[in-house]
Amino acid sequence: MNQFKFKIIGAALVLFLFTACVDDLNTEPKVELTLDKLLEQDPNAIDGLVSKIYGTFALSGPDGPGTSDVTTKDAGEAAFLRSIINLQDFSADGMKNRWGDDGLDQLTTTTGWNPGNKFFRYLYDRAYYTISQSSNLIQILKTTKVDVPNKENHIAELRFLRALAYYYLTDCFGKGAITTEADINTTTPKKESTRKELFAFLESELKEVEGTITATKSYGKADKNVVRMLLAKLYLNAEVYTGTQRYDDALLYSKKVIDEGGYTLAPNFGSVFSGDNNTSPEIIYFLIADAVVSQGYGNTTYIINGNLSTETMNPNNYGAIDAWTGHRATKAWYGLFNNGNLVDSPDDRAKLFFTTGHSYEMNDYKKWTDGYPSVKFTNKNFVGPTNATSFANTDFPLFRLADAYLMYAECVVRGASGGSAGLALEYVNKVRTRSHAGEINAGELNLDFILKERGRELNLEGHRRQDLIRFGKFTGGSYLWPWKGGVKDGVAIPETYNLYPIPTTALQANPQLTQNPGYSS
Secondary structure, three states: OOOOOOOOEOOHHHHHOOOOOHHHOOOOOEOOOEHHHHHHHOHHHHHHHHHHHHHOOOOOOOOOOOOOOOOOOOOHHHOHHHHHHHHHHHOOOOEEEOOOHHHHHHHHHOOOOOOOOHHHHHHHHHHHHHHHHHHHHHHHHHHOOOOOOOHHHHHHHHHHHHHHHHHHHHHHOOOEOOOOHHHOOOOOOOOOEOHHHHHHHHHHHHHHHHHHOOOOOOOOOOOHHHHHHHHHHHHHOHHHHHOOOOHHHHHHHHHHHHHHOOOOOOOOHHHHHOOOHHHOOOEEEEEOOEOOOEOOOOOHHHHHHHOOOOOOOOHHHHOEOOOOOOEEEOHHHHOOOHHHOOOOOOOHHHHOEOOOOOEOOOOOOOOOOEOEOEOOOOOOOOOOOOOOEOOOOOOEEEEEHHHHHHHHHHHHHOOOOOOOHHHHHHHHHHHHHHOOOOOOOHHHOOHHHHHHHHHHHHOOOOOHHHHHHHOOOOOEOOOOOOOHHHOOOOOOEOHHHHOOOOOHHHHHHOOOOOOOOOOOO
16 A cells, blocks of 8 residues: 555534534535546546545554644544554553553553543544545545546445444444534534444444445455445344344354355464565455555554564564564463463464563563563565565554454354354364464354453454453452452452443534443533
C-alpha cells in the first residue's frame, strides 16, 4: 500500500464525532481539488482514495508516521491498530505494558477507568474518523456522474470498512450514534443507538455487502470471505451484544470461510507473524505494514519494537533496529504451555517468548525483567535474508484461518445446530499439530479447553478481552490473572468493566450520547 499524500477533510458528519470549529462543518470533502473534480480528471484516482480508508486502520496519518488523522500530541500512539492492541490485549490477561504514561496503567491494571483516558478516546475517535470518511466517499461515488471503474465494488469495500469500525465501537463501548452517507450535511446531532441497534445495523450492512463485494482475493483488500469472517465474529459475540445467542449463524459463516475461502494453514506457525507474512496462505485479512511506504509507530512496529529491549535482547535478531522496552507477557499466557515449563514443551508457540534474564513471575509490572517479552511477532523474514529496519514490514493478521477453525469448534461445543463434533475436533487438532502441540481427544474438547487454546494460538492479535468477556471470565473474580484489579496476583473487578466509558469529548460533542453505567460523565 502506498503512503498516500492527500487528506480528506471537513464534512458536516464530523459534528457528531469530534469537537471541531463550526466554520469547518459544512465544507464538502476536499483533496487539493474537490473529490468530484479529482475523479473527473482521473477516474482511477478512486483506487487511492479507497486505499486511504484501508490505511486508517494501520497508519496514523496521510503524511508519514509523525502525522495523525485525529487529535493527539503523539501521532503514533493514536493509531487504530495500536488502540486495538491496547484495549483488547493489555487490558486482558496475557500482555502487560510497563510505561504507565497518561492512563496506560489503567489498562494494564484494569483499575481507575474513566472517560478522560486518552487511550479510550483514541479508539473511539479513530472509529468515527473511518466511519465519517467512508461515508463521505460512499456519497461521492453514489452521486458522481463520472464513470468510475469498479464503482459498486468500491462502495461495498467502503461499507465493509465502515462496518469494521462500528464493530470495534460495538465491542468496546456498546453504544454510539449510527451515521451514514445519508447524514452528510446534517447538523443535528444523531441520537444514541443501543448495542442491539448497532448489532442490527452491522448485520444488515454486512449481509448486503456480502452479496455485492467481489469474491476475488486481493492483498490487503476486503472480499466476500473477509466480510463473512466479520459476520462470524459478530454472531459469535451476539449474546454479549444483544442478550440472544447466535451460535448457529456463527458456525454457518465460519464454515463458509473455511470451505469457500481457499485458505490453508501455513505450515509453520512463526511464518504467519514474520516480515514476509504477506505471502501467508492463512491470513484472511491483512492490515498492511511496510518499512518504507507504510511507516507507522502504531502498526506492528508497536508490537515488535515494544516487546524488545537492549537491556536483555538484541533487536537485530528480530529484524529491528529500535527497542522500546515496553511489553511483556504474563504467566497467564506462557503458563498455558506445559504449565509454564517452556523448555520441555513440544509446542512451537511456547518457544515465542524471550526468557533469558527474565522472571517467570511478574512481581512488578513496571520492571522490564519481570515477565517474558513475546517474540511472536518479528520483523525478521521467515524465508531469506533480512535487513533490520526501524519500522516494521510485518503485516497484521486481523483475521486468519486458525481463528475460523477455533470459532467453528466453539460453536459446536456450545450446541450450534448444523455442526459436526468430529469436524470440530479435526479443526482444533489441525491448529495444534501445526505447532507440534499434539492432538487432543473428543473428551478434552470443552469450553475451558477452547478458551485456553485461543490464548495459546491468538494472544496479542486483538481478541483476548473479547474472548474473556464471552466466556464470562473478564470481570468478577472467577478467573484472576497478574495485576488484574491492580494487585499482583489479581482480584475481582466490577462488571462495569465489560464496557469502556464513553470518552468525555464524545459526550461534549453530542449531547444525545449518555455515559455507560458505572462511570461518571
